[in-house]
Amino acid sequence: MTTIRDVAQLAGVSTATVSHVLNDTRVVSDDLRGRVVAAMVTLNYRPNAVARSLRVSETLTIGLIVPDVELPFFARYARDIETAASEVGYNVILCNSNWALANELRYLDHLLARRVDGLICISVSLTPEHIIPVLRRNAPVVWLEESRIGQSFDSIVLDNHRGAYDAAWHLIERGHRRIGCITGPIVAQLTGDRIAGVRQALNDAGIAHDERLMMIGAYDAESGYHLAGQLLDLADPPTALFAFNDIMAIGALRAAYERGLRVGQQIGIIGFDGIGLTAHVSPPLSTIEQPTPAMSAAAISLLLERVSGQHHGESRTLRFQPRLVARESTLGA
Amino acid sequence: MTTIRDVAQLAGVSTATVSHVLNDTRVVSDDLRGRVVAAMVTLNYRPNAVARSLRVSETLTIGLIVPDVELPFFARYARDIETAASEVGYNVILCNSNWALANELRYLDHLLARRVDGLICISVSLTPEHIIPVLRRNAPVVWLEESRIGQSFDSIVLDNHRGAYDAAWHLIERGHRRIGCITGPIVAQLTGDRIAGVRQALNDAGIAHDERLMMIGAYDAESGYHLAGQLLDLADPPTALFAFNDIMAIGALRAAYERGLRVGQQIGIIGFDGIGLTAHVSPPLSTIEQPTPAMSAAAISLLLERVSGQHHGESRTLRFQPRLVARESTLGA
DNA sequence: CCGAGGTAAGTAATCGTTTAACCAGAGCGG
DNA sequence: CCGCTCTGGTTAAACGATTACTTACCTCGG
Numbered sequence: 001m002t003t004i005r006d007v008a009q010l011a012g013v014s015t016a017t018v019s020h021v022l023n024d025t026r027v028v029s030d031d032l033r034g035r036v037v038a039a040m041v042t043l044n045y046r047p048n049a050v051a052r053s054l055r056v057s058e059t060l061t062i063g064l065i066v067p068d069v070e071l072p073f074f075a076r077y078a079r080d081i082e083t084a085a086s087e088v089g090y091n092v093i094l095c096n097s098n099w100a101l102a103n104e105l106r107y108l109d110h111l112l113a114r115r116v117d118g119l120i121c122i123s124v125s126l127t128p129e130h131i132i133p134v135l136r137r138n139a140p141v142v143w144l145e146e147s148r149i150g151q152s153f154d155s156i157v158l159d160n161h162r163g164a165y166d167a168a169w170h171l172i173e174r175g176h177r178r179i180g181c182i183t184g185p186i187v188a189q190l191t192g193d194r195i196a197g198v199r200q201a202l203n204d205a206g207i208a209h210d211e212r213l214m215m216i217g218a219y220d221a222e223s224g225y226h227l228a229g230q231l232l233d234l235a236d237p238p239t240a241l242f243a244f245n246d247i248m249a250i251g252a253l254r255a256a257y258e259r260g261l262r263v264g265q266q267i268g269i270i271g272f273d274g275i276g277l278t279a280h281v282s283p284p285l286s287t288i289e290q291p292t293p294a295m296s297a298a299a300i301s302l303l304l305e306r307v308s309g310q311h312h313g314e315s316r317t318l319r320f321q322p323r324l325v326a327r328e329s330t331l332g333a
Numbered sequence: 334m335t336t337i338r339d340v341a342q343l344a345g346v347s348t349a350t351v352s353h354v355l356n357d358t359r360v361v362s363d364d365l366r367g368r369v370v371a372a373m374v375t376l377n378y379r380p381n382a383v384a385r386s387l388r389v390s391e392t393l394t395i396g397l398i399v400p401d402v403e404l405p406f407f408a409r410y411a412r413d414i415e416t417a418a419s420e421v422g423y424n425v426i427l428c429n430s431n432w433a434l435a436n437e438l439r440y441l442d443h444l445l446a447r448r449v450d451g452l453i454c455i456s457v458s459l460t461p462e463h464i465i466p467v468l469r470r471n472a473p474v475v476w477l478e479e480s481r482i483g484q485s486f487d488s489i490v491l492d493n494h495r496g497a498y499d500a501a502w503h504l505i506e507r508g509h510r511r512i513g514c515i516t517g518p519i520v521a522q523l524t525g526d527r528i529a530g531v532r533q534a535l536n537d538a539g540i541a542h543d544e545r546l547m548m549i550g551a552y553d554a555e556s557g558y559h560l561a562g563q564l565l566d567l568a569d570p571p572t573a574l575f576a577f578n579d580i581m582a583i584g585a586l587r588a589a590y591e592r593g594l595r596v597g598q599q600i601g602i603i604g605f606d607g608i609g610l611t612a613h614v615s616p617p618l619s620t621i622e623q624p625t626p627a628m629s630a631a632a633i634s635l636l637l638e639r640v641s642g643q644h645h646g647e648s649r650t651l652r653f654q655p656r657l658v659a660r661e662s663t664l665g666a
Numbered sequence: 667c668c669g670a671g672g673t674a675a676g677t678a679a680t681c682g683t684t685t686a687a688c689c690a691g692a693g694c695g696g
Numbered sequence: 697c698c699g700c701t702c703t704g705g706t707t708a709a710a711c712g713a714t715t716a717c718t719t720a721c722c723t724c725g726g
Contacts, residue, residue, distance in 0.1 A: 001390075001470065003712055014676045019714060026715095029674065044466070049446040050386045051712035054681050059383065061426075068412060070609060075408035079401060082429050091443060093394075094427040096415050110424060113382040133377075137334065221613035250613055257615035276403060280554035280583055282590035282615055336682055347706045352684060362704065384682035387711050670725090677718075688707075694700085 002043045011039040022047060053115070062118045062303060063111035065095045065104060072275040073245065074122065077144065080296035081120060088300065090117070101125040112137055118303035120144060124188060128152070140306035142299045146189050154302045155317045156295050160190045163288040163322035164197030164242075167270050170286070170324055171240040172205045174331075176268055180231040180238035182217040182224055182248050194244055194272070213238050217248050224248025228255035232267070240268035240330070246275045246287055253281060253329070268330040274322075283328035295320050335376045344372040355380060386448070395451045395636060396444035398428045398437060405608040406578065407455065410477065413629035414453060421633065423450070434458040445470055451636035453477060457521060461485070473639035475632045479522050487635045488650045489628050493523045496621040496655035497530030497575075500603050503619070503657055504573040505538045507664075509601055513564040513571035515550045515557055515581050527577055527605070546571050550581050557581025561588035565600070573601035573663070579608045579620055586614060586662070601663040607655075616661035628653050 004022075008015045013032055020026040021036045028036070039045070053059045064081055066074040082092045093116065095107040104126050111119060112134060119134060119141045131141055131153060143155035171179050181198055184191040195214070202209050215231060217223035224243050231238055232255055241256075243249035249271030253263060261267045264283055271278060274289025298318050305311040337355075341348040346365055353359040354369045361369070372378070386392045397414055399407040415425045426449065428440040437459050444452060445467060452467065452474045464474055464486060476488035504512050514531055517524040528547070535542050548564060550556035557576050564571055565588060574589075576582035582604030586596060594600045597616055604611060607622025631651050638644040 001712095004714095005712080015713080016676060016678095016715075017674090020675095023714085027674070032675080046442070046446055046470075048387075048448060048712050049443075050383060050392065050448050051681090052714075053383045054381075054387050054683090055712080055714050057681070064427075069402065069415070070405070070409050070412040072403070072405060072408070072610075075405070075411075076403050078408075078411070078427065079403040079429055082402070082427050083431075086428075091426050091428075091447065093424050094397075094411065094415050095419075095424075096412055098416075109379070110382075113379055114424065115381060115383050137379075221610070225613065247610075247613075250610065254613060254615040254617070277405075277554070277580075277583065277610065280558065280580075280587060282587040284587070334682095337684095338682080348683080349685075349706065349708095350704085353705095356684085358685085360704070365705085381682050384711090385684075387713090388682080388684045390711070668726095671723090673720100673722080675718105675720080677716105679716085680714085681712105684710085686707105686709085689705085691703090691705105693702080696698090 001048075002045050004045075004047065006043055007036065007039045007045050010043060011035040057115070058307075059115050059117055060089055061091050061093060061114065061116045062120060062300075063093045063095060063107070063114075063116045065097055065107055065111075065119070065121045065123060067097050067099045067122065067124070069094065069096055071247070072277060073247070073273050076275060076292050077122065077296060080292045081299060084293075084297040084300040088304065090300070097123065099124070105130065108134060112139060115139075117307050118142070120299050120303065140303055142302050144295070144299060152315055154306075154315050156299045156302070157317060157319050158190070158290050158295070159319050159321050160193035161197040161200070163272065163290075164194035164244075165201045166197075166322070166324045167242050167272065167288050168198045168201035169205070170326060170330060171242060171268055171270060172201060172207070174240070174268055176238075176240035177207055178210065178213065178236070178238040178240070180213045180215070180228070180241045182215050182227045182231075182241065182243040182252065184217055184219045184244050186216060191244065198242065217244065219245050219248060221247050221251040224251025225255050226251075228252035228269075229258075232256065232259055232261070239266075241270070243269070243271050246271035246273045246278050246285065249285055249287070249329075250277070250281055253283075253285065257282075264328045264330060264332045270330050274325060278325075279327070286327045286330040287325050288322045289325050290322050291320050334381075335378050337378075337380065339376055340369065340372045340378050343376060344368040390448070391640075392448050392450055393422055394424050394426060394447065394449045395453060395633075396426045396428060396440070396447075396449045398430055398440055398444075398452070398454045398456060400430050400432045400455065400457070402427065402429055405580070405610060406606050409608060409625050410455065410629060413625045414632060417626075417630040417633040421637065423633070430456065432457070438463065441467060445472060448472075450640050451475070453632050453636065473636055475635050477628070477632060485648055487639070487648050489632045489635070490650060490652050491523070491623050491628070492652050492654050493526035494530040494533070496605065496623075497527035497577075498534045499530075499655070499657045500575050500605065500621050501531045501534035502538070503659060503663060504575065504601055504603060505534060505540070507573070507601055509571075509573040510540055511543065511546065511569070511571040511573070513546045513548070513561070513574045515548050515560045515564075515574065515576040515585065517550055517552045517577050519549060524577065531575065550577065552578050552581060554580050554584040557584025558588050559584075561585035561602075562591075565589065565592055565594070572599075574603070576602070576604050579604035579606045579611050579618065582618055582620070582662075583610070583614055586616075586618065590615075597661045597663060597665045603663050607658060611658075612660070619660045619663040620658050621655045622658050623655055624653050 215227040
């Protein structure tokens with residue numbers, strides 16, 4: 001592997017000059033510059049980023065910890081974050097925690113050892129105590145999806161209350177009075193926010209809330225399917241279902257399908273997140289779309305502002321607004 | 334940031350000893366070992382992987398280039414590859430080429446600069462000429478999904494012929510005589526293999542092949558939807574559809590849905606790949622499942638065998654067998 | 667004609683590890 | 697008691713870049 005020294009030698013200059021040509025960090029006479037460039041070409045020289053990183057202590061790398069990138073919601077984030085990072089010259093190390101705290105801690109360790117410049121996290125189990133040591137090694141952290149209350153790190157969150165409100169309100173507008181909800185585990189803050197959003201919408205519409213219509217799911221298709229089935233099999237079933245994510249909504253579609261219900265007419269179904277497939281299932285699924293590209297770009301920005309020292313001190317939380325996408329599953333045929 | 338020198342100083346030993354304790358690379362007396370470990374703990378020392386990489390020229394990192402990790406099929410590979418890599422202590426740098434050759438080349442450059450130990454690629458546009466220079470810098474490459482004929486790098490492929498044969502045969506067994514196919518772009522070798530598999534099955538069953546039942550899709554939901562619609566609207570429509578991937582099959586489900594056809598009874602539909610959602614759509618979709626975990630693990634193995642020098646020289650192609658997963662979409666209710 | 671200032675280069679220290687080469691002392695056979 | 701082999705340790709040279717510091721030369725005003 002050819003090094004900067006080889007280039008310098010061939011060009012008959014010092015390594016300093018080569019470096020300066022490489023990084024445009026000092027004027028170099030046209031004569032020498034030409035010789036250096038020529039040498040680089042003939043030797044097919046590629047600077048060693050590892051050596052550079054060691055010297056300037058900056059790796060142009062960020063870590064991304066997600067529970068499971070196979071799930072469409074995380075996959076979308078992974079793509080958008082990678083895209084945003086790559087646009088500013090950063091690479092992304094992907095880490096699947098598989099929902100296990102132990103794995104997250106292991107990855108945290110690896111990433112710190114790798115001296116990543118920053119870290120983006122989607123996690124339900126990591127707590128501030130786990131993150132503090134990371135920050136102390138001045139690798140900034142951006143939290144995605146959920147704001148950990150009053151923390152020392154930045155976060156990017158969705159206005160979940162508003163999203164859920166919009167979903168419920170949309171159903172109400174379509175004439176629904178009995179709305180079944182398939183929530184997620186209530187330990188998660190975002191679940192609580194969404195529940196509150198639904199309650200508020202029902203309130204504003206003057207609809208009494210029936211607790212039996214609120215089922216606790218697990219954000220997976222299986223639970224969406226089963227809980228939707230239970231709701232539909234009630235003596236006085238809801239006329240619409242709001243699943244707290246698209247995957248559960250897709251499960252709900254199936255429950256309706258098996259009961260021969262025409263989704264959109266006999267039963268309204270809406271999901272949450274806006275994963276790509278919602279547009280293509282049968283029938284196309286209404287959803288509350290998260291602006292993941294914007295949120296990803298924001299996450300990268302916050303990170304880089306800290307990396308570059310443009311911002312430090314108190315943490316910031318950026319809140320984004322979701323967007324209702326109404327499709328056949330709530331609009332009828 | 335505390336370094337190995339700090340630890341050595343605090344423990345009253347040389348850095349060499351600390352290093353040997355760290356890596357178990359030479360016997361160290363219990364006395365010194367204890368002092369070193371204690372020093373590491375009190376200083377909260379984490380070895381700098383960048384420095385280590387520079388010294389031993391090995392980064393314990395591999396690059397993964399995929400077209401778009403948001404698509405479920407690639408997302409699944411990303412997860413399985415990351416999992417397999419992480420099990421042997423490697424990290425994965427994720428790269429979304431967004432289907433563009435220019436991006437792929439840019440990433441190739443980045444990854445080489447980063448001195449990744451190896452590279453796993455899923456790409457339709459990269460050609461051997463692009464890869465040769467990579468290999469010359471002894472970063473082994475494993476190709477996924479498609480074997481580039483007689484190349485100097487290893488590849489992991491699916492037995493596409495067999496998979497398509499099984500899919501078609503399954504439909505034939507269920508009594509179908511007119512089978513519509515929604516293929517992918519025929520430039521891709523895997524598409525050709527699958528077409529051949531279908532032909533073979535029809536042949537073996539003594540069914541004449543109707544060219545008009547073969548439509549060229551783009552491996553996206555949209556094309557699955559449209560082409561399935563065209564097929565179903567024929568004067569003598571097929572009684573079953575075989576889409577060359579699950580996403581297109583999901584589009585086909587919708588086309589059937591809109592025509593009021595009961596999938597599984599009036600029309601059979603089968604996909605390819607075995608993405609997670611197939612089990613949860615309405616109705617659950619039959620598919621040909623790729624053993625992605627095994628294939629990912631194999632990719633990592635091949636890579637590491639070259640990294641460690643256990644294997645070099647002629648390239649190997651590992652072929653995996655897919656598995657038919659029959660669900661309601663071809664089995665009826 | 668001298669010295670200040672500017673320009674374009676080179677020298678060498680440094681980043682934090684690993685590891686080859688060296689060394690001191692202990693044990694031991696002859 | 698000499699010389700040999702172990703054992704457990706240290707010293708210092710890499711790895712491949714960046715960059716503070718130095719140097720050589722040139723120009724130009726006084």
